[in-house]
Amino acid sequence: MTDLLFRKLLRRDGTLGERERVALAQAVSKRIVAEADVDLVREDEVCDRSMLLEEGWACRYGALPDGRRQILSIHVPGDFVDLQSFPLKRMDHTVATLSRCRIAIYPHKNLLRISEELPHLTRMLWLMTLIDAAILRQWLLGLGQRSALERTAHLVCEIHSRLDLVGGVEGGGFDLPLTQAELGEALGISQVHANRVVGALRNRGLVAWRDGRVRILDLEGLQELASFNPTYLALESMER
Amino acid sequence: MTDLLFRKLLRRDGTLGERERVALAQAVSKRIVAEADVDLVREDEVCDRSMLLEEGWACRYGALPDGRRQILSIHVPGDFVDLQSFPLKRMDHTVATLSRCRIAIYPHKNLLRISEELPHLTRMLWLMTLIDAAILRQWLLGLGQRSALERTAHLVCEIHSRLDLVGGVEGGGFDLPLTQAELGEALGISQVHANRVVGALRNRGLVAWRDGRVRILDLEGLQELASFNPTYLALESMER
DNA sequence: CGCTGCGTTGAGACTACTCAATATCCGTGG
DNA sequence: CCACGGATATTGAGTAGTCTCAACGCAGCG
Numbered sequence: 001m002t003d004l005l006f007r008k009l010l011r012r013d014g015t016l017g018e019r020e021r022v023a024l025a026q027a028v029s030k031r032i033v034a035e036a037d038v039d040l041v042r043e044d045e046v047c048d049r050s051m052l053l054e055e056g057w058a059c060r061y062g063a064l065p066d067g068r069r070q071i072l073s074i075h076v077p078g079d080f081v082d083l084q085s086f087p088l089k090r091m092d093h094t095v096a097t098l099s100r101c102r103i104a105i106y107p108h109k110n111l112l113r114i115s116e117e118l119p120h121l122t123r124m125l126w127l128m129t130l131i132d133a134a135i136l137r138q139w140l141l142g143l144g145q146r147s148a149l150e151r152t153a154h155l156v157c158e159i160h161s162r163l164d165l166v167g168g169v170e171g172g173g174f175d176l177p178l179t180q181a182e183l184g185e186a187l188g189i190s191q192v193h194a195n196r197v198v199g200a201l202r203n204r205g206l207v208a209w210r211d212g213r214v215r216i217l218d219l220e221g222l223q224e225l226a227s228f229n230p231t232y233l234a235l236e237s238m239e240r
Numbered sequence: 241m242t243d244l245l246f247r248k249l250l251r252r253d254g255t256l257g258e259r260e261r262v263a264l265a266q267a268v269s270k271r272i273v274a275e276a277d278v279d280l281v282r283e284d285e286v287c288d289r290s291m292l293l294e295e296g297w298a299c300r301y302g303a304l305p306d307g308r309r310q311i312l313s314i315h316v317p318g319d320f321v322d323l324q325s326f327p328l329k330r331m332d333h334t335v336a337t338l339s340r341c342r343i344a345i346y347p348h349k350n351l352l353r354i355s356e357e358l359p360h361l362t363r364m365l366w367l368m369t370l371i372d373a374a375i376l377r378q379w380l381l382g383l384g385q386r387s388a389l390e391r392t393a394h395l396v397c398e399i400h401s402r403l404d405l406v407g408g409v410e411g412g413g414f415d416l417p418l419t420q421a422e423l424g425e426a427l428g429i430s431q432v433h434a435n436r437v438v439g440a441l442r443n444r445g446l447v448a449w450r451d452g453r454v455r456i457l458d459l460e461g462l463q464e465l466a467s468f469n470p471t472y473l474a475l476e477s478m479e480r
Numbered sequence: 481c482g483c484t485g486c487g488t489t490g491a492g493a494c495t496a497c498t499c500a501a502t503a504t505c506c507g508t509g510g
Numbered sequence: 511c512c513a514c515g516g517a518t519a520t521t522g523a524g525t526a527g528t529c530t531c532a533a534c535g536c537a538g539c540g
């Protein structure tokens with residue numbers, strides 16, 4: 001489990017070697033467990049460490065002064081939740097847990113050493129932040145151009161793909177610990193509308209979604225509805 | 241003018257030296273001029289070079305199979321429009337010019353050399369892509385939570401700030417070569433609604449906006465309406 | 481001089497919102 | 511054991527924001 005990140009990187013680029021594996025493993029200063037619904041880092045804070053999600057669910061969100069919130073991304077095990085704070089330092093958004101999480105801490109001084117000594121690994125870390133950005137762009141495209149129903153279908157498709165990579169899909173379904181209020185915050189719609197949209201996906205026979213568990217009944221139908229094209233997840237260089 | 245990028249980086253980090261300046265200058269293989277409304281790189285293409293915008297306006301956009309388009313970012317001189325293609329290679333979106341542009345080409349093999357030899361400069365390039373991502377998050381927050389009017393005001397504030405950095409603001413105003421149809425594609429609203437929203441900003445006495453030129457009449461009012469907080473642009477380490 | 485592209489305006493329709501009520505489930509304390 | 515409160519999901523009704531369709535004005539240009 002502790003090599004989750006290395007295995008994820010290796011899947012994209014088989015030329016990473018023992019040296020990189022060890023450097024990553026040694027860059028972890030400690031591991032922590034956080035309860036559900038806890039802010040891990042807040043907007044405007046200046047960071048000296050980054051966090052890798054090893055178990056559980058997390059998200060990032062931004063907020064307006066009047067309290068409106070937007071979930072900006074959802075994270076599954078193997079994701080760096082705030083790697084951007086290594087070069088960028090000051091947070092422009094908040095990172096929070098959605099469930100109980102196990103998290104590995106990478107102090108920036110250790111990442112700095114990697115960036116000085118292992119350019120190839122550094123580019124792979126850079127790449128991780130770029131995949132994040134590609135996902136952001138896809139969400140942006142959805143919020144701007146897809147209907148609420150299409151967006152919801154797209155989110156299900158995306159989470160399904162990303163989770164499948166780390167073995168989080170079982171029996172055509174997966175846990176998704178989001179309340180409908182949070183789902184609304186991710187999709188840019190109200191809680192009430194989120195409820196109706198989930199109901200619509202159910203009525204169309206596309207998903208069964210109950211008690212925080214999503215079961216996909218018709219993946220093709222869902223992808224068709226969502227115009228889902230997984231290219232942006234940059235899964236392509238996966239050999240297996 | 242050719243040191244636009246170096247000067248921009250220097251503003252964030254004064255420790256860059258002559259070695260970095262020269263490396264950046266030598267990494268340019270050539271400069272090109274592109275006409276307005278030309279696609280510079282298209283979605284799904286695999287790239288072996290990145291482009292720095294030196295003069296003019298460009299944007300990135302994503303599209304759905306049925307033709308709906310979403311402008312994902314707007315670029316001003318000094319911006320790398322597709323630096324992410326260095327580590328990521330395959331484009332997940334299209335880059336297009338909005339006006340006639342002068343562009344410097346950085347072949348990836350030259351960027352690779354920089355990433356092998358100049359870790360500090362590499363982190364600064366990484367940083368550039370992270371600021372892009374922070375801007376994306378702010379757009380996402382806007383599309384999800386801000387009204388069309390607030391989003392429009394926010395876009396004006398953002399472009400104003402970014403342009404001001406490179407000396408593109410004169411007399412409290414700036415050129416913004418977007419048609420209202422394109423503005424709608426950036427804001428996730430229809431062309432007709434874009435027109436009405438611009439009219440509303442005018443009626444409130446916030447901006448004068450005519451013939452592709454925006455004059456800001458009430459910057460504070462605009463920022464207040466937009467809940468604009470420029471932190472995300474990461475301008476902070478600018479000394480002057 | 482008649483395109484064509486862009487901006488503007490009106491009217492009616494639709495999506496998603498707010499407010500409000502009700503239903504479930506669950507944990508806690510009496 | 512049951513009553514209660516809190517969190518979540520569901521449903522209804524009326525409203526606000528935005529959309530589509532359509533028409534028109536204006537300017538630049540071949």
